[in-house]
Amino acid sequence: SGIRSSASAWRTAPEDPEGRILDEQLIDIHGSPLWERLPGDVRLELNRRIAAWRLSVLVYGEQGAMLACSQMVDVLAGADEKFFQATQVMDEARHNEVLERYIQARLGGLHYPMPENERFLFDTILTDPRWYIKTIALQLVAETFAVSMFKMMAEAAVDPVLGEVCRRILLDESRHMGFGMLALPKIVREATESERREMEDFTCLAVEKILTGFFPLEAYEDVGF
DSSP, rough: OHHHHTTTTTTTSSOTTOOBOOOOGSSSTTTTTHHSOOOHHHHHHHHHHHHHHHHHHHHHHHHHHHHHHHHHHHOOHHHHHHHHHHHHHHHHHHHHHHHHHHHHHHHHOOOOOOOHHHHHHHHHHHHHHHHHHHHIIIIIIIIIHHHHHHHHHHHBBSSSHHHHHHHHHHHHHHHHHHHHHHHHHHHHSSSHHHHHHHHHHHHHHHHHHHHSSSSOHHHHHHHHO
16 A cells, blocks of 8 residues: 555656656666767666666566466465465555556656566466475565565665655565565475475576576667667
């Protein structure tokens, strides 16, 4: 509800006079000779498009997490675990709503396609029949990535509305990650040797996909690179 109430004040919240969304240091080429040669209007357009790209990644992530958590409500055995996953479904739906509203209000509805590595991660979560792989992928890999992304966006936001939205979402994501940190040791401890090996192999693969597959190439191409 706090996230929704912050969204209601968007029309009156001050924007950056130049129209920037993120601190320019979050733009990959900032400070390079390429950046120094760009005219001001192209720098601004690149800023907004990279913001749209990053927010698009987060929107897809929230959509995927919502679907994955709805599966986990059915998959997990304990009542407490089911109850928590049910609250996470609600959280992820709320996050998706507010991020989408922000993109519409501040960026004119500009979206970018889902990165292939993000698609791989959520396809695995949603289609893999092994409940322990779903748990590792969602609670260890995806939630850790979400916490780091929202923290970075909150710190780098020039638009105060985006900063506030990311900080509020971060509170939920930190709780989700905390649940994983509490639940995963038992899952790993009780796993068979073959299950543990499968979890380790998948985690290494997922981390590799995250570290090598998220670059806003389309945003650069749209301004002429």
